[in-house]
Amino acid sequence: MTYLGMQVVIEGLALAAFGQIRDHAQNPLAAQVNAYVMQDESRHVAFGRLALRDYYPQLTQKERDEREEFLLEASYLMRDRFDAVELWQNLGLPIEECAQAMYESGFMEKFRNSLFTRIVPIVKDIGLWGDYIRKGYEEMGVIEYAKADVQALQDEDEHIARQFDARQREIQRVIDRAQAVAAE
């Protein structure tokens, strides 16, 4: 249960959040730092995935049901936690209208997209794919994300971090050359 909560749910959520910064930040340092954090987190998710894939087939049906329930509830909480209801309340703004506008904003759409791309295929991969969770994800409208290729996502996180490394080395070479020329 701890691995499920941590390596699948929380680190999946983290990857989605860091990905927004890595892929959209205007500041190169912010993008680079997040690429490295994601490289690391992505490996943690892979660890959880491998550990749980071996372990879950040994659980009883009741134990698996409990985990599916937990997952679905966590998925709804993660999806809805940015509706910022308390903020609108304190500002005296129309709550439902504001929450709706948040939900439909392009940024949140992108965020939900990467969130469920990170979580749903892992859930399927570790074999926690009973009637309860499938029905729940179907109602939530996120079942299609199960088709995402988790290995490809992980490879991409590695690849992007290495690209940042290569870019930094190139910048350093340019600086070194310029300094050598200036010293002549």
Ligand SMILES: [Fe+2]
């Ligand atoms: Fe981690």
